[in-house]
Amino acid sequence: MDERRDLLGSTAAIIAEYRSSLADEPVVTGVPYEDVVAGFDLPLRDEPVAPSVAVAELAEAARPGLVATAGPRFFGFVVGGSVDAAMCADQLASGWDQVAFNPVTSPAAAAAEQVAGDYLRELLGVAPGASVGFVTGAQGANTIALAAARHALLQRHGWDVERHGLSNAPRIRVVASEERHVTIDRSLRLLGLGTSCVTEVAADRNGAIDVDDLRSVLSACPAGAPLVVCLQAGNVNTGACDDMRAAIAVARQHDAWVHVDGAFGLWAAASPRTRALVAGVEAADSWGCDGHKWLNVPFDSAYVFCAHPAAHRAAMSFTAAYLTGQDESAARNPSDWVPESSRRARGFATWAALRQLGRTGVAELVDRCCALARRFADGLTAAGMEVRNDVVLNQVLVSVSPDARRTDRVASAIQREGVCWLGATTWRGERLLRISVSNHLTTVDDVDASIAAIVRAARTEGS
Numbered sequence: 001m002d003e004r005r006d007l008l009g010s011t012a013a014i015i016a017e018y019r020s021s022l023a024d025e026p027v028v029t030g031v032p033y034e035d036v037v038a039g040f041d042l043p044l045r046d047e048p049v050a051p052s053v054a055v056a057e058l059a060e061a062a063r064p065g066l067v068a069t070a071g072p073r074f075f076g077f078v079v080g081g082s083v084d085a086a087m088c089a090d091q092l093a094s095g096w097d098q099v100a101f102n103p104v105t106s107p108a109a110a111a112a113e114q115v116a117g118d119y120l121r122e123l124l125g126v127a128p129g130a131s132v133g134f135v136t137g138a139q140g141a142n143t144i145a146l147a148a149a150r151h152a153l154l155q156r157h158g159w160d161v162e163r164h165g166l167s168n169a170p171r172i173r174v175v176a177s178e179e180r181h182v183t184i185d186r187s188l189r190l191l192g193l194g195t196s197c198v199t200e201v202a203a204d205r206n207g208a209i210d211v212d213d214l215r216s217v218l219s220a221c222p223a224g225a226p227l228v229v230c231l232q233a234g235n236v237n238t239g240a241c242d243d244m245r246a247a248i249a250v251a252r253q254h255d256a257w258v259h260v261d262g263a264f265g266l267w268a269a270a271s272p273r274t275r276a277l278v279a280g281v282e283a284a285d286s287w288g289c290d291g292h293k294w295l296n297v298p299f300d301s302a303y304v305f306c307a308h309p310a311a312h313r314a315a316m317s318f319t320a321a322y323l324t325g326q327d328e329s330a331a332r333n334p335s336d337w338v339p340e341s342s343r344r345a346r347g348f349a350t351w352a353a354l355r356q357l358g359r360t361g362v363a364e365l366v367d368r369c370c371a372l373a374r375r376f377a378d379g380l381t382a383a384g385m386e387v388r389n390d391v392v393l394n395q396v397l398v399s400v401s402p403d404a405r406r407t408d409r410v411a412s413a414i415q416r417e418g419v420c421w422l423g424a425t426t427w428r429g430e431r432l433l434r435i436s437v438s439n440h441l442t443t444v445d446d447v448d449a450s451i452a453a454i455v456r457a458a459r460t461e462g463s
């Protein structure tokens with residue numbers, strides 16, 4: 001008992017020490033990957049040892065290969081940190097080791113999901129009666145939502161896709177922006193719809209869908225064919241949000257299923273200042289959104305919502321009354337809404353994050369990241385660089401050189417120096433630095449220090 005207490009205490013101390021150092025240490029250690037592998041590559045033991053020995057070995061092996069993605073100056077991809085209540089809740093989820101399969105295997109895990117689902121629906125502005133599944137990421141959320149769409153659209157054509165599969169089924173068309181996220185295409189591959197089912201719609205200069213083009217693309221689709229329209233809240237480069245109200249109205253004229261990929265951008269709905277960007281989003285049929293990006297819940301965490309719970313459930317659940325010994329209609333089964341059966345109690349971390357932040361805390365998190373993104377844009381413009389996107393949310397694209405290779409060299413130099421981390425992207429044929437401000441820890445000083453690092457690297461590598 002005492003030994004276990006000591007081990008948990010010393011493990012917590014490792015976490016606390018690491019998280020306290022995040023603001024001051026370089027974002028990357030610079031240790032070559034081969035050396036990190038070598039640190040782990042200890043000979044497999046013949047005999048067991050005390051757990052504390054294995055944990056100490058892990059801490060030592062991992063440290064040189066840890067990236068401060070949880071810290072305040074990681075601006076690559078769209079990576080949130082984790083608010084402390086959510087991080088601790090996730091430790092508890094491991095300690096309690098609950099099986100979030102159904103309310104019998106863990107009433108607590110099921111109840112936390114159910115209530116966190118209510119909180120999320122309100123904050124994200126999805127339909128109040130929507131079903132919710134807790135998944136690993138927006139990739140999973142998009143896949144599940146499109147599986148529900150596949151079910152509902154083919155059912156309208158008298159086709160039971162869960163039973164008969166897709167051979168000889170009516171062909172589903174997916175109408176999506178040229179600026180859709182790549183995960184949409186992978187979801188379509190996994191669902192057997194194939195990427196060739198996509199008809200692309202043009203996007204405007206900031207990456208939002210061109211509603212006039214959507215109208216003409218839909219008008220050219222065969223009347224009565226099963227149609228999905230994929231919209232996006234938060235383009236991964238620019239942060240642009242599609243005009244939900246106008247696009248959904250057009251889609252409705254064609255009886256299309258509307259899915260919204262809102263991996264990070266759907267959080268715009270949680271702040272009065274940004275809510276207008278996704279106005280009308282509640283009228284969609286399904287929504288995907290990440291917890292591990294802008295809500296700052298530890299990896300991995302995301303949500304799928306569906307305005308048609310029966311379609312959602314039909315696409316995902318299996319009947320397993322023999323496993324539960326319980327009336328299936330009685331309570332919400334967490335596993336009915338996702339592809340996993342045995343699964344981690346992911347709802348605890350989201351519930352705890354929302355208990356910690358409350359409505360105003362979430363709105364403030366969104367507003368602060370947006371304000372800091374604008375500070376990046378203003379500071380870099382003042383330093384003579386050109387910002388290439390409308391900074392509507394937390395994303396900034398900046399040109400440091402007309403030469404793509406130089407731009408990549410600037411990004412590498414910034415990454416090596418370690419003050420901050422950001423990547424390069426290609427936007428409208430141009431190589432640019434890409435900044436995503438998604439962490440609750442980021443301060444004005446972090447942004448100013450990062451602007452200085454970008455300016456330094458651009459001076460030495462950019463010309």
Ligand SMILES: *Cc1c(COP(=O)(O)O)cnc(C)c1O
Nearest residue numbers: 137138139181183236261263290
């Ligand atoms: C990040 C992102 C995804 C994928 O999310 P994961 O959590 O990495 O699976 C999908 N769509 C958009 C718009 C994203 O930004």
